[in-house]
Amino acid sequence: MTDPARHLVADALQLASAGVPVLPLREGKVPLGNCRACEKISPTRSRCGGRPNMRSPGPCRCPRPCHAWAAASADRQVILSRPWLDAWREARAVGYHPGGAGLTVLDLDNASAVAWARAHMPATRTVATTRGEHWIYLGAMPSSNGVRPGVDVKSLMQYARWLGPGAGTMTRLTDAVRALVVRSEEANPAPIGGRLASSTPVPWSRHVATGCRHTERYVTDGLNRGLAKIRALPESGAGSQTFGVARFLAAQHAHCPGPCGLSTIAAHLIAAATSVGVPDDYAARAVTRGFDAA
Template structure:
């Protein structure tokens, strides 16, 4: 049995599940409803699809994001009625819809995304924007100032359908969750090369650009990487590699891209990025432009 005259938020939730988006109600303040008495402190063992797989089959909206559902019957059931009457917003589980939300919490974060991430469907929020990509990944908070990744095992508030076409989840977003803080103390970080490689025309006999053009772009890019001393150097290295590689797509080659790549890697390692992560970020950046490092 369902209750009649559903409130506006429930009506919205029922519309969303038609698009196979798992939803749940939020209390005022954007928080999910607390667990029922039987589930307090995860005494029940949590829901079966959570990280700590348990036996809970509670009909009420317990366990935060894990309560999200695409069942119209569950959403409109008596067990959920009290929650909808008190709800202040609708949330959804991005990972359950095979989506990833890059939550940009302020204008600076939005400006950074426009420079460093592929454009995709964008939703305006109260303080910034949600950039929505097709594909799920691990969630992570504070991957850089004002930026959270919301996908698996997390919910996010529904602000609307947004504008623009959706883009497949790119490596640039996946790279944001790499644990750069696991780097050894900087005093013990070894450079990726004993003698640092330096780009010049001798390694770029087939490049159509002047040495001044290439070196100016490289120097600006290395400065951006070196400025990320606390976090974000790996993703910045990806963006620099992608930008520099894009400048050489029309060159007959060789352009000495391997040497450019090594200088970007060295810059990232110098501010604490793990060697393997720096190499992967740069390789992915070159690949996104359709080039390989050694060309």
């Protein structure tokens, strides 16, 4: 093994010893390609059943580090196994799965994004990157790219490049960070049938929930009952009801392979809450907290 590969493995083992799942990254900061047994047969399917776009590692038990973040491991025996050692020889960097370690990375891609974060986000541990900074918070949450110009949120279902321990004390994840993803999904609705959805939340369907184990009727019936409970409280209590409905609905998907279209469900809950006078920010926080509680 070459010296660069040895250094990568040493860094990977150090991270793993702290409970951080790691994976090798090749040139361009991208994961190694899937092996032939796991190769894609369509944009959403692979021969092994696959783990792409899933909320937790799926049925694949490939000994290679296939499927990007979903293959990240903190197991020393896996990291030092022959298939992984072959992968480390091809690697150029160490990646890690923040959500798997209970972390969230605010990836600030340029000086303007860093300046915005310093003005609006709670201070936490920072790591210098080539063009900006990584801000690392304690706590996991859904990931989303482009929540603001030059700002990505990397946590569940994503990986980040390891660039060192950084400086400062990690702060626990706050509502200000969680709200970035909710606001981004409201401002950038998912494409439906090749066009952008209107400001009205789009219906929950298999377009946004390709990995949900429930039938469409089961999910929509439950969602409609929850929306009715929120709208039945125009005077007071709608915010708390939104939290409760969000927690209940998210819990129904706890054992799905995912994705389950929770962002679409969140948009409906927020719209119902605001329709009876709950402020936008409060409604978004209630939904985020409900999902987290589940």
